[in-house]
Amino acid sequence: MNRCDRCPAEAKVRYTKAGEQPWQWCAHHARRYDAGLTSTGWRRFALVKAPA
Numbered sequence: 001m002n003r004c005d006r007c008p009a010e011a012k013v014r015y016t017k018a019g020e021q022p023w024q025w026c027a028h029h030a031r032r033y034d035a036g037l038t039s040t041g042w043r044r045f046a047l048v049k050a051p052a
């Protein structure tokens with residue numbers, strides 16, 4: 001499985017931006033950093049589908 005870049009949890013979300021290394025984060029870290037990233041041009045992609 002994909003692991004979070006900041007902790008041993010499973011990564012749920014990847015963030016990409018042209019010219020930058022992608023980040024991939026667990027739900028916890030994605031929540032913490034989402035607003036800061038998306039407001040500076042990073043794009044969010046789900047790695048794991050959310051439960052219906």
Ligand SMILES: [Zn+2]
Nearest residue numbers: 004007026029
């Ligand atoms: Zn994490």
